[in-house]
Amino acid sequence: MKFIIQKDYLVQSVQDVMKAVSSRTTIPILTGIKIVATEEGVTLTGSDSDISIESFIPNEEEGKEIVDIQKPGSVVLPARFFSEIVKKLPKDIVELDVQSNFLTIIRSGKAEFNLNGLDAEEYPHLPQIEENNMFRLPTDLLKNMIRQTVFAVSTSETRPILTGVNWKVDGKELTCIATDSHRLALRKATIETGNEATYNVVIPGKSLSEFSKILDDSHELVDIVITENQVLFKTKHLLFFSRLLDGNYPDTSRLIPADSKTDVILNVKEFLQSIDRASLLAREGRNNVVKLSTLDEGIVEISSNSPEIGKVIEEVQSQSISGEELKISFSAKYMLDALKALEGTDIKINFTGAMRPFVIRTLEDDSMLQLILPVRTY
Amino acid sequence: MKFIIQKDYLVQSVQDVMKAVSSRTTIPILTGIKIVATEEGVTLTGSDSDISIESFIPNEEEGKEIVDIQKPGSVVLPARFFSEIVKKLPKDIVELDVQSNFLTIIRSGKAEFNLNGLDAEEYPHLPQIEENNMFRLPTDLLKNMIRQTVFAVSTSETRPILTGVNWKVDGKELTCIATDSHRLALRKATIETGNEATYNVVIPGKSLSEFSKILDDSHELVDIVITENQVLFKTKHLLFFSRLLDGNYPDTSRLIPADSKTDVILNVKEFLQSIDRASLLAREGRNNVVKLSTLDEGIVEISSNSPEIGKVIEEVQSQSISGEELKISFSAKYMLDALKALEGTDIKINFTGAMRPFVIRTLEDDSMLQLILPVRTY
Known part of the structure; x- marks a missing residue:
């Protein structure tokens, strides 16, 4: 040569x-x-x-x-x-x-x-993949879908299937779901496809993270081919193969509450900075827990307490609070991850009581959702 | 409060x-x-x-x-x-x-x-320092003097005194010297002082590194006060105290050869990049050693060999080679450190045979010097 x-x-x-x-x-x-x-x-x-x-x-x-x-x-x-x-x-x-x-x-x-x-x-041969069935997504959208879900995979090997992201294709809709059983991230998108194949596979989180590092922010289409045990992403000059995870991904649809008892609409940036500050002291305590309480006149109180170091209390003005009064505790880290993953300027949080998972969505877009399980402190 | x-x-x-x-x-x-x-x-x-x-x-x-x-x-x-x-x-x-x-x-x-x-x-009280005897240096010069010497201090606690930089003041001249016994860095400067005090102290390398991180690149003068066991640096709104190291710093003046058998004048950038490439393979071998040989027509050959991986050989055109023919081996890391510490575009290296320390100076400026001990491979 x-x-x-x-x-x-x-x-x-x-x-x-x-x-x-x-x-x-x-x-x-x-x-x-x-x-x-x-x-x-x-x-x-x-x-x-x-x-x-x-x-x-x-x-x-x-x-x-x-x-x-x-x-x-x-x-x-x-x-x-x-x-x-x-x-x-x-x-x-x-x-x-x-x-x-x-x-x-x-x-x-x-x-x-x-x-x-x-x-x-x-050198080992790469898997041979039949390219009959494929679908397409623009590079930038694919990169976003990975970013908005992959952080929520489990890092523990206790349930290996949860270290992957569940990709489901039904008709022209792709749904990506990741959960570590304490929080869940979901993102949907419309794909370009010539056939009506359905898939339900689990791609290792690590593979998606590595792949997303190679992707640029262009609108060029990425071809995606899914087989029984491999996924292949094709860009202009690049082939990216990953094995799939074995096993059945849990049915997460029942986790997401359909009803809601308290609804809060907030500016993402202000809320995120407030949680970030509260987490400075929460980090010391067990589990990185902050507390959220609804007050009168649309005020949300964020607080956290680490007896040896001190405490923090802060008020955030929401755009609206409706429904029941609420006091709830949750992991500051999960909330920060979720808020950073969401796009847009305003979010809606739907609570179903202090003991039930709550759902965060952006006001503008219904294609993504973040769910967090509260921490029981009351 | x-x-x-x-x-x-x-x-x-x-x-x-x-x-x-x-x-x-x-x-x-x-x-x-x-x-x-x-x-x-x-x-x-x-x-x-x-x-x-x-x-x-x-x-x-x-x-x-x-x-x-x-x-x-x-x-x-x-x-x-x-x-x-x-x-x-x-x-x-x-x-x-x-x-x-x-x-x-x-x-x-x-x-x-x-x-x-x-x-x-x-809270412990800061040392009380008499400020009668002090001298001054511009911030940017002081920062450079630290940068050009502190990298050469020893990182081993075998001889604790070598983990510091030797500061000697004699009249209006400050000399900073650092050595780990395999290489030596020396930098001189003229100080502003109202008296003729002489000092010979050793400042911990770590203190100087931390101090230099706080310094900006201004020309404002820094006041320096040296006592028996402390040094104090004073900038506009900042006092920086460091303890001094106990013990006598070795006399390094005899280490620096006065004569020279082979003199090479080189462009720093080209030479540095060539050593950097050679070190890619040298890193694997023992001691990160590269070899330098003088050839005809002012050509310097840089090579290194790592039997399991491969070898590299490269020619650098010098501006001049005078004196005896030479083959010498040295640590690529020490050479890279020395070249990065020197300012200016051209350097002169004075060799006194393959077994003796060699000295690197910039052509333009005689106030700094880098000395490296060769590695015996012949």
């Missing part, structure tokens, strides 16, 4: 596939990046066997030459070294030249690296 | 004195910040008993009211909580009000914090 390539493209591609490379793998060759040069261009692959990322650099793009393939072939190079090397090469042009025994010469300007490579035939 | 204060000033002062507060202190009251309000303004103090920082906020500055003292007094508040609280207060104005038992109320807008305070009488 021998080719000459624009450094910028190589650096970007290496950075993308590095997201899938783990130094703590049990399969030694997966600490490497697979590089394959064909007549069409160069393909880089990184994988930790849960996630695999494939990045393609075409010979030319918009009439500009990016790669000059002099001899097709393949090699696996140590990922950590290769990625640091390409970033620091002195010139804009890089030559990769594989000699006997996969010894690879990387040249740029007057700098010459020799890296011991491995046989690309030894 | 009761006063009303502009939040910005309070936040900045708290941030400055926090640099001296450690959570790992054996004296519980030192986890707090001492606040004293007098008719003139508010003084904040933080200390870990090695370093103490005192910050003064005057009642008014340039005709603008900053503090309104309603009742003089003092209190010690838990530093971590107090600093996070003031940063997050909702309004530009903050009220501090100490009640009985040092319970302190912090009010801003509709937010009210109660913090359990302590008696300021229990």
Whole structure:
């Protein structure tokens, strides 16, 4: 294998596939990046066997030459070294030249690296995925859907299925749900699809987080293919594979209360800052708990108490409070996470008593919902 | 104690004195910040008993009211909580009000914090320092002198005296020297002083690093007072005290070779990037060693070899090489540290053979010097 390539493209591609490379793998060759040069261009692959990322650099793009393939072939190079090397090469042009025994010469300007490579035939094959059934979402929407749900997955392996996000497709609607059994995040969106397939799968939270780091904020469509045990996301030059979690995701629909006893409408920013301040002292106490009480004239009181350190009490003017008077305690962290995930300037919180889960929605948009279980302190 | 204060000033002062507060202190009251309000303004103090920082906020500055003292007094508040609280207060104005038992109320807008305070009488007294003998340096020069030497102090407690920087004052010249016995950094400057006192003290590297974080890049003069066991730096509104290290600093003057067998003049940036690349593979081998060889036509070859991973070889065009041919090995990390510490665009390296320390200076400026001991590989 021998080719000459624009450094910028190589650096970007290496950075993308590095997201899938783990130094703590049990399969030694997966600490490497697979590089394959064909007549069409160069393909880089990184994988930790849960996630695999494939990045393609075409010979030319918009009439500009990016790669000059002099001899097709393949090699696996140590990922950590290769990625640091390409970033620091002195010139804009890089030559990769594989000699006997996969010894690879990387040249740029007057700098010459020799890296011991491995046989690309030894690298595990990526899952073969039938691309008959797929649907599409704009990149920015997909990124938002991930951001607004993935934080709520469980970090504990007690119930492994809860470390993933439940993706359900029914007709033209995709619903993403995450819960750690103390709070729940839900986001819906309309997808572009040519068929009426239904899916109900669980994607590891970690895979979605890593994938979202690669996504830009463009409107370009991402193709999504779901199979029995894999999901594949396809962007312009990138394939992102993740395995799915085994098992049935719990039915969360019954968790979300349909009725409501106290409704509060609030400005997100003011409320968030107030909870943030109260959490400064709450953090010391058990469970990071703050208390919310409705007062007269639309005033919401936020307080928290950490006997050894001190206490904080604060009033937030709501836009409206209707229904029963309420005193409720909850985790400041869960509330902050939920408020940061929601878009828009105003929120509506529907409470069904101090012991029941409550639901936060934005006033403007019904496609997302955050649910939090209160903490029993009364 | 009761006063009303502009939040910005309070936040900045708290941030400055926090640099001296450690959570790992054996004296519980030192986890707090001492606040004293007098008719003139508010003084904040933080200390870990090695370093103490005192910050003064005057009642008014340039005709603008900053503090309104309603009742003089003092209190010690838990530093971590107090600093996070003031940063997050909702309004530009903050009220501090100490009640009985040092319970302190912090009010801003509709937010009210109660913090359990302590008696300021229990707080250790700062060292009393006679200010008869002092000298002065501009802030930016002082910051540079610290930056260019402090990185070379020893991080090991085997010889505690080497964890400090040796400050010697003789007449109008200050010399700062740091060495960990593998490399040495030296920087001289002319000071402003009214007397001809001589000093030879060792200031803990950690104290200088913390102090330099507080310094801005202004030309304002810093007053420096050295006593038997303390150094005091005085800026406009800040006092920074550090204890000195006990013991005699080794005489380093004999370490610096007076003669030279090979002289190389190089562009700093090109040379630094080349060493940086070579260190990518050197890091794996023992001791992070790179090799430098002089070739014909003013070419310097930088190489490094890590048998399991690969090797790198690179040519740098020097401006001139004079004297004997040379092959020498040294720590890439020490060379990078030294090159980053030097100012200017071109450097001169004086070698005295492969086994002897070599000296790096900038072409433009003779007031600083970096010395590195080679690694024996031949």
